[in-house]
Amino acid sequence: MSKKKEEWGPHTHCIICGNAIPEGEKTCSEECAKKYESEAKRYKQQQKMSYVFLILMGAAMVGFLLLSYFFAGG
Ligand SMILES: [Zn+2]
Numbered sequence: 001m002s003k004k005k006e007e008w009g010p011h012t013h014c015i016i017c018g019n020a021i022p023e024g025e026k027t028c029s030e031e032c033a034k035k036y037e038s039e040a041k042r043y044k045q046q047q048k049m050s051y052v053f054l055i056l057m058g059a060a061m062v063g064f065l066l067l068s069y070f071f072a073g074g
Contacts, residue, residue: 010023016032027033 011020012023012025013019014021014028014032015026016035017028019028019032021028027036
């Protein structure tokens with residue numbers, strides 16, 4: 001008896017809707033690609049924002065240290 005099994009081979013899944021797609025691809029269709037792009041854009045923007053926030057915090061900290069140094073050194 002020979003049961004025919006469909007061989008999928010190396011494949012991955014669409015990161016948006018989960019469809020099976022060839023390995024190396026990220027999305028199954030243009031629609032999903034667009035969705036993914038906007039998601040990635042938003043994610044990058046968020047990262048940029050937190051990066052800017054960190055820099056601002058660092059600058060504020062340094063400024064505060066300098067101020068206290070000048071006041072203490074008088
Ligand atoms: Zn998809």
